[in-house]
Amino acid sequence: MSDNAKQQNEQAPINLSEFRSIHFNIDLQNLTSGVQVLGNTDVTFQEIRKDNTVVFTLPPGCCNSGHHILFKVVRGDTPKTEPVFQMELTAKVITLDPMRSGLSQVKVEVLQVQQAEWNEFLKLMNNRQDLINRLLERMRG
């Protein structure tokens, strides 16, 4: 980063009121077995991979390899003044690994998702990462 750009970054305003915890409520429906998991906070996003796969942490016993799953994702911390981010994705379970905590690490292949919703999701996470990077840079001085 050039000195000028660095200086601009150092002093550019960071709106801390936007700095809320990003929290997603993820419900899932196993389309193969019919099992539903609603309002369970153990369902979390872990990783997005280039090969069209996503890794989730899920409660045990809700799916098996080869099962098809519908995930309904809603941002839980959205302020009342803003539209609520939501997204649906259908995916197929590729691998399932038990974790020490009793939860399962599940890698799924994304079969269907609205591109606009997916892009918005990525933008949300990128913006937060960017904000954190800027804060780190700023505090490092």
Place this chain on the structure above:
Amino acid sequence: MSVNNASKENQEAVKEYLKTRKVLIVDPSTTTHSGLYDIFQDLGAPPNNIILANTFSQGESLVVSEKPSVVVAEFNIGTHSGLELLQKQREQRPKENKETIFVIVTSNTSQSAVAQAVEENIDAYVIKPYTLDSVQLILSNAIARKVRPPEYDLVIEEGKKLLEEGKFKEADEKFTKATQLNSSPSLAYYYLGYLKYIQDFLKESKDQYTAGLQYNNIHYKCLIGLYELFMAEKEHEKAYEVARKITENFPTTSKRLSEVLRLAILSGKFQDIEEYYQIFTQIDEKDETLIHHVCAALIVCGKHFLTTKKDVNKALDLFRKATKTGKSRSSFIKEIILSLLEHDLLKESVSFLSQFLPEDQKSADFLVCQLLIKSKNGLSSQATIQEGQALLNQGIVSHDLYLLMIKNLVESSQMDAAKNLATTASNHFPKEKTHYEMQLKKQ
């Protein structure tokens, strides 16, 4: 930008750095292990130098036994914070801080978690879900920054080393040289300020921090330096102004918010308390100390509006917020009721009495408040003394109860009993002795 666009030189430097160093990944998730393992291999780490740990205790022992140069940890590992490993890593490699890397990879995006991490000066904070490309880029940049620092950073590091060795004159020369190596040398001025501060040259220290802030008026370290300096000088108002600026521009930890609330009260900035209350409501993880400080600040602020501004509605609003924040803790409600009674706000006092939790309605605070209200509402002196004595017989020891009893004993001309009670009260609350004596004099 993908890692392919990062400069070839950086890539080579990162590869060279990782070739001989150990990397420790501490995360309960096997997916995170495998993803990060692949990334570090891609960046040039030999597979046998990448160590994986599932739990905090495993990670902690590996930091000690393997002395890794790079630690990547989840923020929440069981009941521990991954940041605890940073301290461990620094203890193990005290002389090599500028060469070690510490990265948090976590789903925790709360302001307080990020604030804690950035205050510890970690090298990167990666949020989950991440893409492998983005992590690779962040890690590679963090390592490159350490292994190929610009001359400005190098000179500052040399100065810091001299500072640690107590070679103040030589350190001063380095930091002064650094001020010429960057167009915004706030960090160099910060270290010059700190150097003066630890030698007790407070005026010179202030000048250096101020010089740093001329290049960047929200330079974090200069602001912190200035804040500590004003606190040391007991210049609470000036310290408060700096603390306010820090709170406005950087994520807040519970500790800092507690400090700024205390300073706002000390410097009489009651009107600002509500702003901090708003910040408080946005903090995800609120510890008990902070809750206590916020409630106390709201109550003090409410009292200010009652006494100075005569703004009852504003005061009531602040008292309600304190009650809600303190989850109807009895000591806070008692404090509120005492203030309201002092201003003859009887109806409002009754309303706050109903805020006591059902399980607290036999507590000393509740019973004393109830009697204070009854007394204010016209209960005779004799009846007040009788009911008060019953509470004392129950073993309740309360300054407010003693004060009420002494007042009523004096009013009903039972001076001997009043004096005896004042002596007992003074034994329990020696600091309040003058209050009891004043009540006796009201005869």
